[in-house]
Amino acid sequence: MSGVPATLFQKIWDLHAVRRLPNGQTQMYVGLHLVHEVTSPQAFDELRARGWRVRAPERTFATVDHIVPTRAQARPFPDPMAETMADALERNCRTHGIPLFDLPSGSQGIVHVIGPELGLTQPGMTIVCGDSHTSTHGAFGALAFGIGTSQVRDVLASQSIAMSPMNVRRIDVTGALASGVYAKDVILTIIGRLGIKAGAGFAYEYGGDTITRMSMDERMTICNMSIEGGARIGYVNPDETTFTYVRGRRFAPKGAAFDRAVEWWRDVASDPGARYDDRVAIDAAAIAPTVTWGINPGQVVAVDGRLPDPAAGGHDRAGLEEAMEFMGFRAGQPMAGTKIDVAFLGSCTNARLSDLREAAKIAAGRKVASHVRALVVPGSQAVASAAEREGLDAVFREAGFEWRGAGCSMCLAMNTDRLEGREICASSSNRNFKGRQGSPTGRTLLMSPAMVAAAAVAGEVVDVRSWLPGAVPAGPGAAR
Numbered sequence: 196m197s198g199v200p201a202t203l204f205q206k207i208w209d210l211h212a213v214r215r216l217p218n219g220q221t222q223m224y225v226g227l228h229l230v231h232e233v234t235s236p237q238a239f240d241e242l243r244a245r246g247w248r249v250r251a252p253e254r255t256f257a258t259v260d261h262i263v264p265t266r267a268q269a270r271p272f273p274d275p276m277a278e279t280m281a282d283a284l285e286r287n288c289r290t291h292g293i294p295l296f297d298l299p300s301g302s303q304g305i306v307h308v309i310g311p312e313l314g315l316t317q318p319g320m321t322i323v324c325g326d327s328h329t330s331t332h333g334a335f336g337a338l339a340f341g342i343g344t345s346q347v348r349d350v351l352a353s354q355s356i357a358m359s360p361m362n363v364r365r366i367d368v369t370g371a372l373a374s375g376v377y378a379k380d381v382i383l384t385i386i387g388r389l390g391i392k393a394g395a396g397f398a399y400e401y402g403g404d405t406i407t408r409m410s411m412d413e414r415m416t417i418c419n420m421s422i423e424g425g426a427r428i429g430y431v432n433p434d435e436t437t438f439t440y441v442r443g444r445r446f447a448p449k450g451a452a453f454d455r456a457v458e459w460w461r462d463v464a465s466d467p468g469a470r471y472d473d474r475v476a477i478d479a480a481a482i483a484p485t486v487t488w489g490i491n492p493g494q495v496v497a498v499d500g501r502l503p504d505p506a507a508g509g510h511d512r513a514g515l516e517e518a519m520e521f522m523g524f525r526a527g528q529p530m531a532g533t534k535i536d537v538a539f540l541g542s543c544t545n546a547r548l549s550d551l552r553e554a555a556k557i558a559a560g561r562k563v564a565s566h567v568r569a570l571v572v573p574g575s576q577a578v579a580s581a582a583e584r585e586g587l588d589a590v591f592r593e594a595g596f597e598w599r600g601a602g603c604s605m606c607l608a609m610n611t612d613r614l615e616g617r618e619i620c621a622s623s624s625n626r627n628f629k630g631r632q633g634s635p636t637g638r639t640l641l642m643s644p645a646m647v648a649a650a651a652v653a654g655e656v657v658d659v660r661s662w663l664p665g666a667v668p669a670g671p672g673a674a675r
């Protein structure tokens with residue numbers, strides 16, 4: 196490393212650059228390629244058609260997540276399309292010697308949940324996957340980003356990828372988060388403030404004392420949704436929290452090799468005095484529990500706030516009107532009190548153990564509203580087992596939630612978990628696009644896991660701050 200203060204982005208870029216390509220892009224070496232059943236079949240077909248092998252099967256790992264049913268997971272899956280995809284992935288992994296974390300493995304789960312928990316995700320790496328929420332892995336101080344199917348083929352064949360340079364935007368979040376305000380609220384606030392396109396061409400570096408105090412689970416929630424702000428890459432500089440998380444995990448370096456790795460990981464963090472292309476400051480103390488009201492993750496409002504008026508001036512009046520009409524909401528209506536039909540606690544954003552713990556604190560001793568269908572879908576089999584050991588499954592079941600097997604479930608609805616008709620879903624996932632949860636007219640309100648649990652019980656959007664122990668009761672079913 197040159198001695199000139201540099202960002203983590205620049206350091207990892209320089210360390211992985213293979214050569215400059217004639218089109219101005221850079222061929223980058225890929226340290227870890229994560230594969231799932233939806234974006235890989237065609238890529239493997241193309242390899243087969245050309246007679247190519249996978250270049251680095253030891254750096255390639257696969258799981259099944261998007262299409263797996265979460266209620267009954269016995270094979271063959273009832274959906275022939277799901278069975279075909281799972282079968283193809285198994286065959287391709289066998290043919291090319293790629294480790295597959297499938298249902299019998301005990302390590303299956305959403306690709307962005309299992310990578311970190313297995314210790315595959317490590318600081319200083321370049322990580323790719325045919326899924327846009329690969330940005331999640333940036334929480335460890337890696338350059339991690341989603342790729343398309345043709346790029347999956349390229350990485351399988353060459354263990355490298357053509358990349359264009361990016362700018363780096365430093366986002367400092369400082370101050371203490373109030374009780375009842377979580378990492379999800381922080382990232383929704385950032386996206387709401389900067390917009391869903393502001394990250395185009397940028398990598399987001401998150402820092403500041405609020406981020407530094409966050410657990411790895413919380414940092415993953417932040418980085419996961421970078422892509423919703425338009426940034427393909429989001430990262431946090433590695434620190435003691437990162438090293439403690441990685442230590443002892445199955446694929447992490449062991450013994451002296453781990454100590455040597457930590458030395459290098461420290462070195463890869465952004466230097467004091469590094470130059471950024473843009474800087475943004477966010478005051479954590481000003482963040483309230485935050486909910487999306489519209490059809491993109493930038494259309495957010497504080498739970499105790501009111502919906503915007505598209506006619507009030509400002510930008511994107513047409514977009515606001517379209518969202519208002521689709522959602523069936525009116526300008527100025529309060530967010531709290533919006534009735535929900537479904538509560539979904541899951542996805543690669545918020546289905547880790549700490550997420551389930553926070554939601555269980557709210558659900559404990561309460562009952563899901565009679566008109567609400569509520570499901571908890573752990574992010575991985577390991578999360579499910581750990582939660583069951585703590586009795587969280589019993590807490591949720593007793594409250595009236597369904598306790599499901601691991602998978603993407605209703606985040607994307609490429610399986611049987613889906614909204615029906617105009618249902619409104621309080622969801623801990625990451626996208627509220629039209630049709631995202633399986634019904635073309637279904638509506639999604641993104642929020643934190645604790646807020647989902649509170650909405651499930653109340654049957655409507657409520658401010659979780661008044662549901663916490665010691666809080667003043669407010670709204671249906673609140674603190675007793």
Ligand code: SF4
Binds near residue numbers: 624
């Ligand atoms: S949980 Fe949702 S966003 Fe995450 S990998 Fe699955 S479908 Fe994609």
